[in-house]
Amino acid sequence: MNQQTHFFFAIKIPEETKLMMKKNCERLKEILPFNRWIHHEDLHITLAFLGNAPYENLSNAVDNVHEALRETKGFLLELNKLGIFGKVESPRIFWVDTKESMELEAVRNKVFTACVEAGFQLETRPFKSHITLARKWAGDQHFDKKLLEVWNDLQPDPLIFKVNEVALYQTHLDKTPKYEVKKIYQLK
Template sequence: MAERYHYFFAVKLPNEVKAFIGNWIERNKREFPFKRWVHEADYHITLAFLGFAEDEMKAKAVESMATAISDIPPFSLTLTKIGTFGPAKSPRIFWTGVNESQVLNDLQKQVYQHCIEAGFQLDKKPFRPHITLARKWEGEQPFEKGTATPIVTEDGKEVSFQINEVVLYETHLDKAPKYKEYAVFPLINKK
């Protein structure tokens, strides 16, 4: 039987931003005892989680994705607050957010709608753009939200970066990093 993988479309972060976040985590993770930290190469912003994908549906989504997002140009994002999902005192997910971006929201809507049209059943939760940093709190004390500060440079400056690609990732749970690029879709500046 062939292996079955999960797939998801995501915004690809530049390598220098992944490295910056990874360095921040190395300096700060003792303050945040989570069980599993995300591998630096796996940082991304999910646009649409497909789950297991039949070859025919996956091929349909890949074949026309570049056209589906053709009106979205490259754009900038800035890291913002740290947050969590799950119970406040024992969160499941530890993440960093990005600034509100109409272009990112438009991109997510385009990708999401395209996947629906390709036949995928997608989660209907509202889009909350974030970069997952860690999973499963295991601290002896309850998590204190006030200890989580934004990820900024050592001199307090915000971290901004350019988004140039959407990627369809394939998940390999037994590897690190666990996300493999299956297909890449550049954002084209039409000026």
Template sequence: MEQKTHFFFAVKLPEDTKLAMKEHCEKLKETLPFHRWVHHRDLHITLAFLGYAPSEKLEMAEKKAAEKILGSKPIQLRIDRLGFFGKQDSPRIFFADTEESNELQLIRQKVFTACDEAGFKLETRPFRPHITLARKWAGEEPFQKDAFAVWKELQPEPLAFTVTDIALYQTHLDKTPKYEAIRLFSLDNSR
């Protein structure tokens, strides 16, 4: 059975940030056994997951997102801690968290509204920006939240970066890395 590709809008992380996170993940893997670690080139912050998208609906979302994002400025973000979703003793998702950013919340609202207006049914839970690093706890012992302390050893100061692009990604489940940026929306008017 043929799998349909999925699409999503996300913050495109700068390459140097992805490389820094790759180094950190190599160290984290030594003590935190998860089933699947995300390839460093696939790191991002999801703004709106569309799932399968017919081309006309996708084009409408792209057009509306471009209109709404137009005139937006680059965003300064800082990765300052680790977190998880799921059960405390057996996390489903392990992620890097960013400090609160009103600018990121505003960009997410613009993208979310554009996709909603294009007819997509989107996630209704509150937006929790994060960068997924790994999935599904694989440890023989229960996960211990104090393992997060290693972040301060790896990154004593928050890892700062500038967001200059929002991307529309297409998923390729049979490839590594599996996310392809098929369209970029610049937040930097000087480029």
């Protein structure tokens, strides 16, 4: 079976942060029945989803993003609160977001613009900084929004991490973890 592969640019989450999030997700799994939990190595913040990228466009995007991020400095991000996308009673995406960050917005805008200039038509919905934790509610009961308040119990101290890298990822649906880093852009 020939599966299409997809590419996307994302903030690469540091390993120590991924391990802390893995520990929190193990505890969340006990109370939140979602069909698929994201492997901790696949945690990231998407900046631009390219989809099935033609080679020339992808090559141009790689160069454009390199140029756009050339003088960009690393910055701190803080995880904020849990949330969902989709129907409240049966969410399709379960995530944790970040506190508002002008630096993150600036990096996202640079990457987004670089990809558009490379010929990609990207998602036009407003950017919502988040890290997907799980997909597809599988509970017997409707999802209870009060469950979104458990993050403070799991993570009483702020979870802050340094953003040092943006990465180009390739998706491999038949593997776990399923996202392969193809290129790293080191921030100053």
